Amino acid sequence: xxxxxxxxxxQAANVIAPSADTSRMGPADIRKELASVKEAxxxxxxxxxxxxxxxxxxxxxxxxxxxxxxxCAEHHSRWYDFAEPVPGPTVERFAEVAKRHGMVIxxxxxELAMTGVYYNTAAVVDADGKYLGMYxxxxxxxxHPGFYEKFYFKHGNLGYPVFDTAVxxxxxxICYDRHFPEGARILALRGAWIIFNPSATIAGVSxxxxxxxxxxxxxxxxxxxxxxxxxxxxxxxxxxxxYGSSYFCNPRGKIIARGxxxxxxxxxxxxxxxxxxxxxxxxxxxxxxxxDTYDDLTRQLP
Amino acid sequence: xxxxxxxxxxQAANVIAPSADTSRMGPADIRKELASVKEAxxxxxxxxxxxxxxxxxxxxxxxxxxxxxxxCAEHHSRWYDFAEPVPGPTVERFAEVAKRHGMVIxxxxxELAMTGVYYNTAAVVDADGKYLGMYxxxxxxxxHPGFYEKFYFKHGNLGYPVFDTAVxxxxxxICYDRHFPEGARILALRGAWIIFNPSATIAGVSxxxxxxxxxxxxxxxxxxxxxxxxxxxxxxxxxxxxYGSSYFCNPRGKIIARGxxxxxxxxxxxxxxxxxxxxxxxxxxxxxxxxDTYDDLTRQLP
Numbered sequence: 001x002x003x004x005x006x007x008x009x010x011q012a013a014n015v016i017a018p019s020a021d022t023s024r025m026g027p028a029d030i031r032k033e034l035a036s037v038k039e040a041x042x043x044x045x046x047x048x049x050x051x052x053x054x055x056x057x058x059x060x061x062x063x064x065x066x067x068x069x070x071x072c073a074e075h076h077s078r079w080y081d082f083a084e085p086v087p088g089p090t091v092e093r094f095a096e097v098a099k100r101h102g103m104v105i106x107x108x109x110x111e112l113a114m115t116g117v118y119y120n121t122a123a124v125v126d127a128d129g130k131y132l133g134m135y136x137x138x139x140x141x142x143x144h145p146g147f148y149e150k151f152y153f154k155h156g157n158l159g160y161p162v163f164d165t166a167v168x169x170x171x172x173x174i175c176y177d178r179h180f181p182e183g184a185r186i187l188a189l190r191g192a193w194i195i196f197n198p199s200a201t202i203a204g205v206s207x208x209x210x211x212x213x214x215x216x217x218x219x220x221x222x223x224x225x226x227x228x229x230x231x232x233x234x235x236x237x238x239x240x241x242x243y244g245s246s247y248f249c250n251p252r253g254k255i256i257a258r259g260x261x262x263x264x265x266x267x268x269x270x271x272x273x274x275x276x277x278x279x280x281x282x283x284x285x286x287x288x289x290x291x292d293t294y295d296d297l298t299r300q301l302p
Numbered sequence: 303x304x305x306x307x308x309x310x311x312x313q314a315a316n317v318i319a320p321s322a323d324t325s326r327m328g329p330a331d332i333r334k335e336l337a338s339v340k341e342a343x344x345x346x347x348x349x350x351x352x353x354x355x356x357x358x359x360x361x362x363x364x365x366x367x368x369x370x371x372x373x374c375a376e377h378h379s380r381w382y383d384f385a386e387p388v389p390g391p392t393v394e395r396f397a398e399v400a401k402r403h404g405m406v407i408x409x410x411x412x413e414l415a416m417t418g419v420y421y422n423t424a425a426v427v428d429a430d431g432k433y434l435g436m437y438x439x440x441x442x443x444x445x446h447p448g449f450y451e452k453f454y455f456k457h458g459n460l461g462y463p464v465f466d467t468a469v470x471x472x473x474x475x476i477c478y479d480r481h482f483p484e485g486a487r488i489l490a491l492r493g494a495w496i497i498f499n500p501s502a503t504i505a506g507v508s509x510x511x512x513x514x515x516x517x518x519x520x521x522x523x524x525x526x527x528x529x530x531x532x533x534x535x536x537x538x539x540x541x542x543x544x545y546g547s548s549y550f551c552n553p554r555g556k557i558i559a560r561g562x563x564x565x566x567x568x569x570x571x572x573x574x575x576x577x578x579x580x581x582x583x584x585x586x587x588x589x590x591x592x593x594d595t596y597d598d599l600t601r602q603l604p
Contacts, residue, residue, distance in 0.1 A: 138592050138595055139590050139591070139592060140590065141586075141590060142586070142590075143584075143585075143586070155592065156595075159595055159598075160595070160598070176590070179521075179522060179585070179587055180522070180587070180590075180591060180592075181483035181484075181487065181518075181522055182483075182484075182487070182591070182592075182595075182596045182599060183592075183595070183596075185483065185484070185599060186596070186598045186599060189598055189599075189603045189604065190598070190603070190604075191604070208554070208555065208556075209521055209555060212514065212517055212518055212521060212555050213518055213521060213522070215514055215518075216483075216514055216515055216518030219481075219511055219514060219515060220481060220482070220483055220515070252510070253510065253511060253514050254510075282445075283445075283481070284443075284444070284445070285481055285482070288441050288442065288443060288444075288478070288482075289441070289482060289484070290440050290441060290457065290482075290484075290485075291599065291600050291601055291602050291603070292600075293440055293458075293461055293462070293484075293485070294484045294485075294488070294599050294600045295600055296461075296462070296488045296491055296492070297484060297487060297488060297491075297593065297596050297599050297600065298593050298594075298596045298597055298599065298600055299593055300593055300594075301491045301492070301593070302491065302492075302493070
């Protein structure tokens with residue numbers, strides 16, 4: 001395993017806006033439009049992979065629902081057709097470039113699990129192009145206005161998987177998950193050294209929390225965190241602006257690389273994995289946890 | 303219940319230094335010296351209660367092991383004699399002033415539970431002087447040099463109690479406990495609105511974490527946090543400096559009052575308890591937790 005891993009995060013604005021009014025469009029027209037919306041984002045991200053390869057990135061993570069807009073800003077059943085199997089077309093396409101560049105890639109997409117069952121999912125592809133598995137977002141928000149996720153996503157049923165990749169053991173925790181210290185802890189207990197958090201979040205209360213909660217997870221668990229947020233204001237809902245500011249945070253809770261608030265960007269950092277042992281040995285939080293006292297965490301209280 | 307509660311935190315340097323060398327002292331001399339050490343700190347804190355009463359404080363918390371130095375800087379069995387029953391002399395004395403001033407007081411002391419069994423404990427006294435119960439620190443550090451707590455304290459066996467007081471439901475989480483998000487979550491699930499964290503911590507790595515971890519707990523749980531750290535460098539070990547900086551943090555994770563780094567001080571703040579509902583209703587983290595997925599937290603993993 002390498003001691004220093006070059007990590008990359010991509011923040012990217014949506015390219016083609018879907019129609020505001022679909023009342024005069026037939027189902028085929030709607031699907032055709034959505035295919036264009038998706039393909040434009042696929043192209044943008046394929047280009048980012050090339051850039052990341054040039055910069056020597058070994059593990060790359062895209063934003064939440066990366067290959068389209070953050071459609072949870074509206075209630076519209078057209079988006080159910082945006083979902084795709086995992087593995088499926090998007091995973092297969094990026095698996096090829098992952099293999100070509102020897103790069104681990106994390107692909108957060110809208111997953112079709114079976115007809116009528118959809119998840120907010122991230123697929124993990126290893127540096128040899130092999131699909132390793134997926135994480136399904138466990139904590140689903142429903143904030144009005146603009147985050148109508150319970151309309152689109154069943155909550156995850158795969159627990160908190162970790163993935164052994166060419167850059168070591170990694171994990172994914174998606175957007176709203178980050179507000180819940182429980183899952184970050186479980187991922188660390190299962191041996192994850194880098195936790196990626198692909199997100200879509202806008203200014204307001206969360207801006208301040210963006211650099212508070214996940215550095216706290218990094219410290220509590222002695223892990224690296226890679227946090228990604230999209231950029232731009234998305235038509236036709238003009239929802240946003242998403243404030244970017246994607247970052248890597250080290251196990252001391254310090255942010256070591258940060259993206260802009262408003263531009264498409266590849267954010268990279270050298271992640272020194274030796275720091276994980278150094279920090280854990282200094283503090284010994286894992287020695288001193290008291291799992292025998294935590295039963296209430298697993299009860300539906302109150 | 304009041305909507306706005308005036309909270310107080312006391313950070314205070316130890317007064318009388320214990321002898322560096324006890325090799326020529328008899329057991330009675332040692333005990334006599336330690337009685338003086340304790341009495342000096344009792345006097346200092348009794349004065350702080352008077353000051354707090356004048357300022358209208360309704361709930362007051364002292365620092366960890368408040369009535370002496372942070373003796374875990376050395377290994378010496380003399381400190382076992384510093385422990386006292388809870389309730390016991392210290393609680394009884396402060397219960398009187400609590401009643402006189404109608405003030406809830408939290409008293410972190412070294413507890414003698416039975417001969418040879420000692421805890422790092424905090425007693426809670428209600429505004430009518432009634433002893434309500436105690437919390438025993440669950441997470442015990444052992445950091446070299448200077449934090450030899452496993453030598454002095456058995457880890458807590460009372461779980462995560464909450465206390466219904468004249469100012470609402472409150473809880474205590476002691477010093478090193480703050481590095482563990484689990485307990486803070488349980489206290490919130492049990493209905494605590496204010497969590498006090500009496501501490502003793504020195505510069506270095508923890509200084510940066512001091513204003514990261516507990517604001518993160520406040521946000522994750524929608525609670526107020528009152529964090530207390532002692533001040534000064536303590537002879538004969540010259541251990542420290544303890545950097546003070548006691549603070550109150552609101553449920554948005556913002557620090558609303560902060561003490562100095564180096565002076566004895568009463569830190570006060572008006573805690574608007576309505577903000578707890580406001581923040582929880584906006585985020586709905588408690589609605590969206592997934593206790594059915596958290597089993598790993600209660601296992602001894604790995």
